[in-house]
Amino acid sequence: MAGAAGVGIVALLAAFRFDPGHVLADRLRILAVTLAVVGLxxxxxxxxxxxxxxxxxxxxxxxxxxxxxxxxxxxxxxxxEQSVLAAIAYAALTLATDRSAVPIAVLALCFSVGRAGFWAGYRRGAAARAFGFALTFYPTVLALLAALVLAIRG
Known part of the structure; x- marks a missing residue:
């Protein structure tokens, strides 16, 4: 579980570093795609x-x-439950910073890989689904916290 959380967090931090910044219209378009992925x-x-x-x-x-x-x-x-948290986090991050396009794309990828892992491991018990849960949950929590900090800092 810690490994998945670490992978997600490192991926998200790297995404922030490499995002050059985008205008709101572009960020909203990417948000629409990521929300559709989560919804699917x-x-x-x-x-x-x-x-x-x-x-x-x-x-x-x-x-x-x-x-x-x-x-x-x-x-x-x-x-x-995970989809609701992700939608809130992605939208908040999109509005909080102009450097959100790459991070929310990475978040949607983590969400998808995590959901697939959770689903595949579900019947084998908690340990088998932990990686998928963590890869979905912890990057989303980090995104929520980042959005809050970025919005407050302005």
């Missing part, structure tokens, strides 16, 4: 639950009798 992960998670329910005689009526449905719902719930 929620679409995939919700679609996965629907697919599992459709194929399950135990859960097609809306219940959670099939353990696969419960797992799918847990992944969808966590993905939704």
């Amino acid at each position: 992960w929620s679409v995939a998670a919700i679609g996965n639950v629907a697919r599992i329910r459709f194929l399950s005689t135990l859960s097609i009526d809306g219940g959670d009798a099939d353990p696969a449905v419960a797992h799918g719902r847990a992944i969808a719930q966590n993905t939704l």
Whole structure:
């Protein structure tokens, strides 16, 4: 988990260093792309639950009798929670600094790799999904804190 957090944080700090700065219109365009990427992960998670329910005689009526449905719902719930935090962080960072375009692109990449890792490791337990969770969560938290500091400093 610490390794994933470290990877995400180093990637984000490097992105800030190499971003030359962009006008607001360009930053908003990149924000739109990154928000769409994040949103597609929620679409995939919700679609996965629907697919599992459709194929399950135990859960097609809306219940959670099939353990696969419960797992799918847990992944969808966590993905939704992470998506909300990411959307807030990306938007705040976009508005707080003109050097946000590269960092939010890197954040969206971390989010995608992290969600894929979380999803792939979910059935194998907490240790298997920890890397994915950390790669999604910690860079987002750092982005929120950076946006706050940058907005206050002006």
